[in-house]
Amino acid sequence: MPITMADVAARAGVSKTTVSRVLNGKGELDPATAARVRQVIQELGYVPSAGAVSLARGRTRVLGMLVPSFSWPWIGEVLQGVADAVEEEGYGLLLFSCSKGEESLQRFASQASAKTFDGLLVIEPEGTLDFIAGLHRSGLPVVLIDDRGHQPEFPSVATTNRGGAQDAARHLLQLGRKRPIVVAGPEELGCTQERLAGFAEVYAQAGLPLEPWRVVDGDFTFEGGRAEIGRLLRSARHLNAEPGFDAVFAHNDLSAAGAIQALREAGLRSPGEVAVVGFDDVPQASHTDPPLTTVHQPLREMGETAARALMGHFDGTPLAAEPIVLPTTLVVRGSTVTHAP
Incomplete structure (x- = not known):
């Protein structure tokens, strides 16, 4: 049978409340009584449960x-x-x-x-x-x-959602990518709005304001990113035209990976024809093909x-x-x- 607080109290000749106070250092106690209780605890090998100690402290930890x-x-x-x-x-x-x-x-x-x-x-x-x-x-x-x-x-x-998106935009501009597509997250999320605003600000300051058609909803999923970029590529092919973009900024890594897949299926290379940037830097980001440039969230x-x-x-x-x-x-x-x- 496991040793209980009642066993300690009975052996030491004190109440269970006194044993609890000794365990948790609460309340005024006679030093001799406290020493006797601690000695009994050691003799009996009593180990208080974490729950019992926490309850006595008024916290669960x-x-x-x-x-x-x-x-x-x-x-x-x-x-x-x-x-x-x-x-x-x-x-x-x-x-x-x-x-x-x-x-x-x-x-x-x-x-x-x-x-x-x-x-x-x-x-x-x-x-x-x-x-x-x-x-x-x-x-x-x-x-x-x-x-x-x-x-x-x-x-x-x-x-720093806005700041991270600004860094992504500056990076693409430094590479000469002037025609981006933004694969956004759900519109109602504040992080989506911040990332879109930060990216658009940098391009606008460079004299390249984002046209509305350049922002598509990838709903933070692989299939969303793949579907939206695939749709744009099919539209260009239908018109016998070159794709109208040379970069993709996706609001998370999953939709960025979907964009890379859509480019591959269309016979386009990344970063050759289209550079791709994600957001989050989840562990899988370094294992896409090619490895994904992304905004690292800590x-x-x-x-x-x-x-x-x-x-x-x-x-x-x-x-x-x-x-x-x-x-x-x-x-x-x-x-x-x-x-x-």
Whole structure:
């Protein structure tokens, strides 16, 4: 039979409350009593459960994390950053997804009500921002990862979407690419708007404003990027004309990979006829053919930063009122230059 707190209390001649206070360092205790309890703990080999210690402290030492789906290409990188941070600090992690829509959200809501975790990290599932804000207003500490331009009322960790897109545009212009196509993400997302605005600004400043037809919706998927670029190429072929673009800037790496596939199917080379730039720098980006030039989001660092901010809050460090913004960097590979560094 495992040794329990009641066994320790009985052997030491004290209450279970006193044993709990010794374990957690709470309350005024007679030094001799505390020493006797610690001696009994050692003699009996009592190992308190993490749950018992956490309950006595009024905390679970567990973080919750809510994500749209675990199948998103970059979710794994963010999760690894979170996991590294919580493991180092001795916290646990409960993962929730909204892959089943309302059913998943209700299951998550019941866990939040039961206070099975101390605070929440969120990669926002579509349409849940108001719900998450309500949890925050009710007292649950929340940190949003990748605010997608929403800038919510609670703390967040974001990246430089506009600046990253500007870097992509400058790179293409330096290569002499003056006729780009933008394969955009979903229009309602703030990150889509920021990436489109940053890219368009640089081309406009160069005297090359983007015509509306040069922006197509690739919906952040491989098939979306492939379909849109394929459609433009077929239209040009139907008119017996050359493609009207010499570059593609895709708002994520999946749609960029789809664009490369469409070019290959049409007998065009990248970067020869058409240079391609993505966004995110997921692990697969360096393994496309050719390897993808892309805007690197510090995904793992975003997860780690958010987790450390939330855990720091429980140790007395106030959560930042303004978003924590981590910079993007352009990673140049073979989809834009023949001899990439």
